[in-house]
Amino acid sequence: MDISQLKIKLGEKFKGIEEADKIDLSGFIVPADQLHEIIVFLKEYEKGKFNYLFNLTCTDNGDSFTMLYYMESVEERANVVVKTNIDREKPVIPTVADLFPAAEYLEREVYDLFGVVFENHPDLRRLFLEDDFGYPLRKDFKDEINIIER
Amino acid sequence: MSEEVKNIIVSENEDYVINMGPQHPSTHGVLRLEVCLNGETVKWLRPHCGYIHRGIEKMCESLTYPQIIHLTDRMDYLSAHINNEAVCLCVEKALEVEVPERVKYIRTILAELTRLNSHQLWWSAFGMDLGALTTFFYGLRDREKILDIFEESFGSRLLHSFNTPGGLMHDVHPNFQKHIKEFIKYFRKKLPEYNQLLTDNVIFHERSKGVGYLTKEEAIAWGVTGPSGRGSGFECDIRKHYPYSAYDKVEFNEILYTEGDTFARYKARMDEMWESMNIIEQLVDNIPDDGHTAKMKAVLKLPEGEYNQRVETARGELDVLIKSDGNKTPTRVKFRSPNFNNLFVLNKIASGGKIADLVAISGSLDLVIPDIDR
Numbered sequence: 001m002d003i004s005q006l007k008i009k010l011g012e013k014f015k016g017i018e019e020a021d022k023i024d025l026s027g028f029i030v031p032a033d034q035l036h037e038i039i040v041f042l043k044e045y046e047k048g049k050f051n052y053l054f055n056l057t058c059t060d061n062g063d064s065f066t067m068l069y070y071m072e073s074v075e076e077r078a079n080v081v082v083k084t085n086i087d088r089e090k091p092v093i094p095t096v097a098d099l100f101p102a103a104e105y106l107e108r109e110v111y112d113l114f115g116v117v118f119e120n121h122p123d124l125r126r127l128f129l130e131d132d133f134g135y136p137l138r139k140d141f142k143d144e145i146n147i148i149e150r
Numbered sequence: 151m152s153e154e155v156k157n158i159i160v161s162e163n164e165d166y167v168i169n170m171g172p173q174h175p176s177t178h179g180v181l182r183l184e185v186c187l188n189g190e191t192v193k194w195l196r197p198h199c200g201y202i203h204r205g206i207e208k209m210c211e212s213l214t215y216p217q218i219i220h221l222t223d224r225m226d227y228l229s230a231h232i233n234n235e236a237v238c239l240c241v242e243k244a245l246e247v248e249v250p251e252r253v254k255y256i257r258t259i260l261a262e263l264t265r266l267n268s269h270q271l272w273w274s275a276f277g278m279d280l281g282a283l284t285t286f287f288y289g290l291r292d293r294e295k296i297l298d299i300f301e302e303s304f305g306s307r308l309l310h311s312f313n314t315p316g317g318l319m320h321d322v323h324p325n326f327q328k329h330i331k332e333f334i335k336y337f338r339k340k341l342p343e344y345n346q347l348l349t350d351n352v353i354f355h356e357r358s359k360g361v362g363y364l365t366k367e368e369a370i371a372w373g374v375t376g377p378s379g380r381g382s383g384f385e386c387d388i389r390k391h392y393p394y395s396a397y398d399k400v401e402f403n404e405i406l407y408t409e410g411d412t413f414a415r416y417k418a419r420m421d422e423m424w425e426s427m428n429i430i431e432q433l434v435d436n437i438p439d440d441g442h443t444a445k446m447k448a449v450l451k452l453p454e455g456e457y458n459q460r461v462e463t464a465r466g467e468l469d470v471l472i473k474s475d476g477n478k479t480p481t482r483v484k485f486r487s488p489n490f491n492n493l494f495v496l497n498k499i500a501s502g503g504k505i506a507d508l509v510a511i512s513g514s515l516d517l518v519i520p521d522i523d524r
Contacts, residue, residue, distance in 0.1 A: 022455035024243065052370050054460075055469050055486040070458070070469070070486075074370055074384070077391055102373035105494045113207075128200035128523060136208050137482075 003080065006045065014038055020083050025070070027081030032067075035084050036094040039069065043099055048076030053096070056106040058114045060139045064088050065116060069096070086116070095121040113137040165193065170508075172201050178275060179519025183496075183508075190504050195497050203523040210483040215241050215315055215450045218483065223309035225487060226521035228268040229463035231260045234313040236470045239394055240459035241315040242444075244452040244472065251396075251438040253317045258396040259330065259433050260312070262426040266337070267296040268464035269419050269426075272516045276416070277348050279513040280357050285348055292340050295333050302329065315450060317443025330434050334427050341423060349420060358412040362499045362511035365410055372498065373491035376466025377422055378515050381415035383408040388462040400432045412507075415514040451478050465489055465516055489521040 003026040010017050014034050020027035030038050042050040055070035069082040086093050095118040097104040105127065107118045112126040115135035126133075134141055171182040180201035186193040206225065210218050215237070222233040235257055242249060274289025297307040303323045304310040312319050348354050364374065369382040379386045387404040389397045405421040407414035452474035459470045466488025473482040492515045500508045 024455070024457050052373065054373060054467060055458075055471065055484070057471060057482075057484040057486075059473050059482040068456075068471070074386075100373075101371050101498075102491055102494070105490070109490075128203040136205060 002047075003078070005047075006080070009045075010038070010041070013041060020081065023081060023083075025079045025081050027083055029083045029085070032084045032086050032093055035067075035082070036096065036099075038082060039071075039096050039099055042071055042080065042082070045073075048073035048078060050078075050080060053100040053102055053106075056096075056103055056110070058110045058116055058137075060088075060114065060137065061085075062139055065091050065114065067093060067110075067116070091116040092119060093117075094119045097121055170195075172198075178517065181493075181517070181519045181522070183512075185505065185508070187505060190506070192500055192503055192505055192508055194501050195508070197493055197496065199493075199519075199523050201523065202520050204520075206524045207483055207485065210480060212479060214478050215452070215480070218480075219313060219315075220311045222485070223311055224520060225485060225524055226463055226465060226468075226489065226518045227308060228271060228518055229264055229465065229468075230309045231257075231264040231312065232461055232463040233468060234311060235261060235395070236459055236461040236463075236468050237472075238313045238315050239461065240457050240470045240472050241450065241452065243459060244455070244457040244474065245315070245450065247316055247444050247446065249317055249444045250440040250442070252440050252442060253444075254396040255433050255437045256318060256322060256442075257313065258400070259430050259437075261395070262429045263296050263299065263330070265464045266423055266426045267293055269423050270296075272419060272464075273344060273348070276513045276516075277354075279509050280354065282348060282351070282354070285344075288340075288343065288347060292337055295336065299326070299329050299333060302326070314443070314446075316446035317441075321442040327434055327437065330430060334431060334434075338427065341420075344420070349416075355413065357507075357510055358416060358514070361412045361503060361507045362514065363410050364495065364499050366408070368495070368498065369410075372495040374466070374495050375491065376463070376488050376516075377405070377418040378415050378492055379466065380405055381407045381418040381514075382410035386467060388460050388467055392460055394459075394461060396433060397429075400429050402429050412510050412514040419516070449478050451476060452480070463488055465518065465521070466492060485524060487521045487524060489517050489519075493517055493522050 016031045018029045020029050050071040050073045052072040052074050054072050057068050059066045065086045065088055067084050072079050093116060095107060097107060107121060108127045110116050111124055112128055114137050118124055166187045168185055169182055170185050172180040182198040184196040206221050209221060219234050219237055222237050223230040225233055270289045270293040274286040277285025300310055301307050303326055304312045364382045366383040369379045369384040375386040383406055390404045402425045405418050407418050454474060454476045457472045461468050468488055469486035471484040472480050475481050496512060500511050
């Protein structure tokens, strides 16, 4: 599939889309408020639907969070990564669990480990840890008992 | 017994919720399923994870790349070699290192041996879950032969950590090829026994056919990969579609079944064992002799960026994401583990069925719990 064509199509339809650099798959940086529409657009893209969300995760950049959505078109065997930066103090982002059932649990994991709140998520509870544990994958997380820093 | 206990009656409209696990034998690990029952019918179920959460992703952030390899063994311990390989491939991709052909061949052979070993144990335990105790003895008897090959070359049987970024820890034992060929010859005779014992068994058919339907669309939407996804017709074999190591040099079929029930998932794994043996036979005689490791620096520092590597473990797609800022330790490592996605589809496919079928369905998904919690 021609990813450059996809980029032109995305640019026509949405504003503020940049191409991601320093990533080994083709990716786009999109604004957080348009994320849900862009994921819908990619899922329904006429030249090969990106219908398989194979990874969803978050990274802590120190001053902001980046959400990463890895999508694959099963028919065309093409991959695309959607990245969006969100505020670290108030991390809120719309859920994609209504589009991909797999995202429901991947988002719960991100909520558990980073504290990112997913709007309209059907069942946003912690997945692994206790309620008062804190958010361990944040860079400023300090565990007084089990020190893992070196 | 006191009067109080005797008088507990569950009315027809009342939810009856029981916990299956965390120490239930059929979950093969510490997983708790909160199951809501109406008589014997499962109304819904809710998996509770975290009993064996070790924070591997957090630990990786303070370790160097060669050290991370040793933690990945402990995720899906039955696909230990393939987990190691995933991290190695990702680091090699980032450093743009070309590993010797010998390494690629040996890695592929070992990955397929690991897959065979994993499927043998799954078959043994799956039969036992359904009440056929003999399968456990047959499966473990043959698995022992593979573990002996591992032990001879790496000194350990389960978690070998034999891969390093750039190649292998050391070269394989001189008898490596000979013993693999002996094993393949042996196992080609023994695998039809498995079919006689379980695949052609009428009781087994009754237990597994038409139980736990998963359509192709659902498999894609829920991200169910590996033999469980291919039992529903989802073409998700990373070895075929995104070849790595020596998979582009061998011919093999992607096993696909379209029925989507427990029996289709079972058959997908059984056929995969034949394919694994085909792959090993194509490679084992032509291992090139160009060294067991590429020239690597003593301290590995990945260039700034995000790197992604997908591999096919025995249970599905493992996806390693490494984010580096140029230091010797990563800033973020994420493992997209196959069992994580395969577990959460359980509510979808087991609801509405009987509780006895729940054991068959979760067995056919072949879950390894430490891979879910990480």
